[in-house]
Amino acid sequence: MREDPSFQRDDFVRERYSGALPPQEDRPSRAKLFWRRQRRLIRPAIVFLVVMGIAGAGIRLLYDAASEERFAPLRARLVEMEPLPIRHIIINGRSMTSEASIQEALGTSVGHPIFGFSVEAARQRLDELPFIDHATVERHMPDTVIITLVERTPIAVWQDRGHFMLINRAGEEVSDQGLTGKNAQAFLQLPLVVGEGANTAAASVIDALNHEPLVKSQVTALIRVGNRRWNATLKDGTTVMLPEGEEAAAFARLARYQQSMRLLERPVQSIDLRLPDRMVIHQPPQAPAPAPDKAKTDPSSPPPPADGTKQP
DSSP: OOOOHHHHHHHHHHHHTTTOOOGGGSSOOHHHHHHHHHHHHHHHHHHHHHHHHHHHHHHHHHHHHTOHHHHHHHHHHHHHHOOOBOOEEEEESOSSSOHHHHHHHHTOOTTSBTTSSOHHHHHHHHHTSTTEEEEEEEEETTTEEEEEEEEOOOOEEEEETTEEEEEOTTSOEEOOTTOOTHHHHHHTTSOEEESTTHHHHHHHHHHHHHTOHHHHTTEEEEEEETTTEEEEEETTSOEEEOOTTOHHHHHHHHHHHHHHHOGGGSOOSEEEOOSTTOOEEEOOOOOOOOOOOHHHHOTTSOOOOTTOOOOO
């Protein structure tokens, strides 16, 4: 007797799906689908909130750091929590100011906590040093302090009404506090400018003089005349009269004359360069010749006695 194929097919289907869940039970529920969709939105929202919280804390820290009064309590807490010692102190722009005076004004040193000093107070102390025009002090985490200085570098000594003072390029007085030893000796090499208004006009003429080392080595002073032009005084006392506003060209002419004929070392009274196409040299006046002795030149006078007795 042959077996009905339909029974074999039914047995295969029962074996194939025996123990499996009904097809309708494989689909997730509506609640699970809802949470899956919400999870895709919640994750970016959480990341956004974390970033905003960090940014807010950073802005608050910067706001507090901008004011010494607000930052002082926070600085004290940071010092208590973690010292963060200073390992590097970098100084930019220093020329005339000593490192020792900068360290003293800073109020801290390598090895001390980086939050253990006031940046604003250190800046104010640095601004009070003799040669400093203004300064900035910055903390660079985790262990570096950077100091940037703008100094009032003296370019000349100004003599006015018998008073001597150091001046910078703007003609402003530079304090000579602390000028001792090697620093004081260095300022002896600065040019001397003399007269009313010489301080504010000195920068341009000194720049022109610096371009001609042969002339500069012979000049001891620059004298302002009528608050409009300059005279240069040489080592031997010679006066060089310079044209108004054409000091650079005049110094270049002097350098050529000095190289070719040693003009600046000759015994002359003055050199007038006020005219561009000529040079006038004034010689010192000749000393009058001594009068001849009549007793020696008059043949009619008797010779003196040999024994030194007086003639009647």
